Amino acid sequence: MIEITVSDIVEATASRLVCGDPARTCRGCTIDSRKVGRDAIFVAFPGERVDGNAFAASALEAGAGCVVMTVDAPEGVRAAAEERGAAIVRTDDPTAFMLDLASWWRDRLGARVVGITGSIGKTTTKDVLTALLARRYRVHATSGNFNNLIGLPLTVLSAPRDTEALVVEMGMDGRGQIERLSRCARPDIAVITKVGTSHIGMLGSRENIARAKAEIVCGMRPGGALVMGASDDYFAFIRDGIAVPAGIEVVSCGSGDGCDVMVSAIELGEDGCPSFDVTFSDGARISTRLSVPGAQAVINAAYAAAVARRMGIDPSEIDAAFGALELTARRVDVRRAVSGARIIDDSYNAAPESVAAGLDLLCSLPCTGSRIAVLGEMGELGEESARLHALTGAYAAAKKLSLLVCVGGEAARAMAGAARMLGMSDDAVQVMDDTDAAIAALSDAFGPEDLVLVKGSRFVGLDRLVEEVC
Incomplete structure (x- = not known):
């Protein structure tokens, strides 16, 4: 989890120190006062029904090292902070604060970051990829539905210092949100699982959905890689119009000839779990089986395999991991x-x-x-x-x-x-x-x-x- 001094918090987030020792070291971050641990950063989010600022005193009592508020701290809260040697920081935008803080920690992790977005299949792809990368790396990944403007920063901030691979989902409710997430996490490798119809009510068209999903490249440096399905009807649109001009290599997955990761010979067993062949662009090939049901899982497994192979996972290890998968509950x-x-x-x-x-x-x-x-x-x-x-x-x-x-x-x-x-x-x-x-x-x-x-x-x-x- 994040370890940071109060002075670095203020500098990283352009917030203001109200009171407290700038040299105080804080560990961990939460937006739930019930989960505050010793030396934790508690970020108060105002809400329509519950105002996190009202729990500043209880967070301090629980041992918080720094309380981040969006209103002026009452005298009693300031007194409680001074009594405990804690700090109070003021911000006008707690969402931006979280993103900036997570970006600071991402820089210090030294981990390779994989970002995953798409209309469907994000969590399955994340689960499969996490299992593959765990064969070689210390992996930290998104838990549950922590994939939005608050959840992704919490995922990054909870990553241990020795994390070697960080896998984050990126969800959205509208244009611009994935760009903010991408600029926070700055993926080395990204995956767009599918440009579908989810959120069409907010974005108006599938082309707008494609543009929103493609925002995942905004935080990537030239030389990064974007993994996509070759059969997605917005594959060329994103590859030629967005990714390649940004200096991002596109890795294609699918069942067609010429795919960088090609799946073939798909068959479902009596339990519904698919067996299939995977051929990589370097000529490596495996005949494998997923321990989760449904032919629809094959393409998600191909995305994960494409990322894992790029990160040095041997095909035999990919095969072994496929057979021992456990996915997030309530997903097939x-x-x-x-x-x-x-x-x-x-x-x-x-x-x-x-x-x-x-x-x-x-x-x-x-x-x-x-x-x-x-x-x-x-x-x-x-x-x-x-x-x-x-x-x-x-x-x-x-x-x-x-x-x-x-x-x-x-x-x-x-x-x-x-x-x-x-x-x-x-x-x-x-x-x-x-x-x-x-x-x-x-x-x-x-x-x-x-x-x-x-x-x-x-x-x-x-x-x-x-x-x-x-």
């Missing part, structure tokens, strides 16, 4: 329900492309009972929401499911309506207003031979359904 996690049914728990989040991949997996695994999809609404699709939900419903209908359950409001009804229009019978399509309704209707509905996909955007909360039946 096949679980057993109390009834005996198999539940494909992919409830963490959803986009049209990832739902299609989930439906493909549902229909590729062996099943002697019913194939059932419980699909929640997908967020951040804006004016495209009805159309994209309808396309998802149509895709589900083409899969000849035994039952499709759509959870949510108007968007869920659009999904269900399209499924019926494309031939699913009324009794094979159900709409539930929310997860509570789905739990009430489905908690005892799955038979021992059934196979069930549960997937939806995080706000729908379908993970509660999974926990109810498992």
